[in-house]
Amino acid sequence: MKNNQCSQMTEAEIFDEFRTITEIQKEAAEKNKNSVYKKICARVVELTQDLKDRPGDRRSVLLPLLEHENIQVRLMAANETLAVAPEAAQRTLQEIRDSGWYPFALDAGMTLSAFRSGRFRPE
Structure with missing residues (x-):
């Protein structure tokens, strides 16, 4: 993982890093490498927060990844x-949940349940 300051990165660079690290995260999840998984989660939050903070909230640049072949991506x-494209994001989460591919399906199902009940409100 890069230690680049997100604010110095282009949207394309953020997109590429997000894709790359979440691909690695899938392997970490499947091999129970929790420290790697958590480290990647922290970086995903940094990248996404930077996109959110840009003029016009640029998290929508991640939408093409909803069609990526990697389930973790x-x-x-x-x-x-979810905050910027709730219908598309929910559709993807539902597809993952319905796949029955654990632990990913469980994560997607819990997120959907919390979102739909109002317990989780993405900003």
Whole structure:
């Protein structure tokens, strides 16, 4: 993972890093490498927060990742775009939940449940 200051990165660079690290995160989840998984989560939050803070909230640049072949990339992109594209993000989360591919399906299902009940309100 890069230690670049997000504010110095282009949207394309953020997109590429988000995709790359969430691909790695899938492997970490499947191999129970929790410290790697958590470190990547922290970086995803940094990248996404930077996009949110840009004029016009640029998290929508992550929307193409909702169609990515990697289930973890789709999951993280859906989680991080719920505030800006709730219908598309929910559709992706529902597809992941319905896949039954654990632990990803469980994560997607819990996020959907919390979002739909109002317990989780993405900003």
